[in-house]
Amino acid sequence: MAISKIGSKALVDCSVAATDIADGSITAAKLAGSIANAKLANSSITVNGTSVSLGASGSIPAVSWQSVITADGSTATSAVAGNGYFIDTTSNAHTINLPGSPSAGDTIAIKDYAGTFGTNNLTIGRNGNNIQGVANDSLISTNRASIILVYSDATKGWLYTVESNVADLQKSFFITATGGTVTTTGDYKIHTFTGDGCFVVSCAGGIGVGPNTVDYLVVAGGGSGGSLGGGGGAGGYRESHSTPVSGCYSASPLANPTGLTISATTYPITVGGGGAGTNSGYRGTSGSNSIFSTITSAGGGAGGAHNPSPAPNNREGLPGGSGGGGGLNSNPTSLAGTGNTPPTSPPQGNSGGAGNNFSPGEAGGGGGGATAAGTASQPAADGGPGGNGATTSISGSPTTYAGGGGGGGRSDPAGSPGSVAGTGGTGGGGSGIVPAGTSNPGTANTGGGGGGSGYSNPPGTVSTSTGGNGGKGIVIIRYKFQ
Secondary structure, three states, X not given: OOOOEEOOEEOOOOOOOHHHOOOOOOOHXXXXXXXXXXXXXXXXXXXXXXXXXXXXXXXXXXXXXXXXXXXXXXXXXXXXXXXXXXXXXXXXXXXXXXXXXXXXXXXXXXXXOOOOOOOOOEEEEOOOOOEOOEOOOEEEOOOOOEEEEEEEEOOOEEEEEEEEOOOOOEOOOOXXXXXXXXXXXXXXXXXXXXXXXXXXXXEEOOOOOOOOEEEEEEEOXXXXXXXXXXXXXXXXXXXXXXXXXXXXXXXXXXXXXXXXXXXXOEEEEEOOOOOOOOOOOOOXXXXXXXXXXXXXXXXXXXXXXXXXXXXXXXHXXXXXXXXXXXXXXXXXXXXXXXXXXXXXXXXXXXXXXXXXXXXXXXXXXXXXXXXXXXXXXXXXXXXXOOOOOEXXXXXXOOEEEOOOOOOXXXXXXXXXXXXOOOOOOOOOOOOOOOOOOEOOOOOOOOOOOOOOOOEEOOHHHHHHXXXXXXXXXXXXXXXXXX
């Protein structure tokens, strides 16, 4: 039977005030049952913008979804923890940067709004924190992708807790660098250094398909020709042509099949200078080394000369990347300098040719080149040709480097047999001369050896007979950038 009154007071809706009920006068047994939601001022609660009725079941949304972001190709989105982002890349790619100072449990959700991430990709910027334990951004490149990232800690950073229609989440990085003169051929960057500088690597690649290997050409400075002497040796030639980097260009037969693995740092580049020519019957000057990272090419050896002073071996060519040719000699033979000194594999050069005394004259040997030795001087006082250099298309077009200088010859008074100077080797080698004078230099930035100068009577012309300068070297670096 329903209670209709308390004491003498009839019960009607809202007729019992709190003051009519003494503290503790209603026992728990009298409160059995439930109060209808309609009798409450609020019958639901709102969580992250979603209304949930009292007494209903459901889950609390992890994120608050924001209005659609239309990518404009230039403006990045700065994500806020707890938010979800619909991103429309119909016309442009887009970048969304994660929070820079997240806390454990912070959540970001992303949805491909128009199903176009495969055409215009989404980059997720890590903003200083790891993603999946790696210090790299992520690239989303599959249509209709949906992902949720939750921050864990400094070690793993942001972790993907939900992945739908997502392929490889790790962005593939390529090498990014500056320095030298930069040109592009297809998917490859080429940095050419004709003088000292720095190759500055800001991103070394190595994730996904992005290689962290570069190919290189390092050519040292050529040696100068001797005065009344042999041709200068070419600068040492070192090249790589590796499978992951090559890009289908033709390299020389001297190319190493293994490129150079790099890191994000600054690499000083040294481009060796050519040796300076000398006169008065003295031996020439060797070229200087060229250096890139662990790759050093040795300067070309100087060409030998005619005079036996200041020491008997003044007539001998010097060793180097390629050796210098032997000088004009009144003795049977002037020795040539050895090449590939110090030794490398593949060899960086070849030996020069000997200078000889032929009745009634004498001549200098040719300097060594990258692919061939210099030739010894010939009868009739003919100078020996310089050794040929090596041809590569690492720069984008076929170019030959590191040719040896030609030997000088002798011109005696009328009635004596004439002589022919040695030609310079292909790849910048300077030709020798007959009679006395200033010989031909090696070509700049090829590492070519200078030509040897000739001899003529009367002997007073010796002081004006100057060997040709060696050619300066070059360094070229090539890598895949996209």
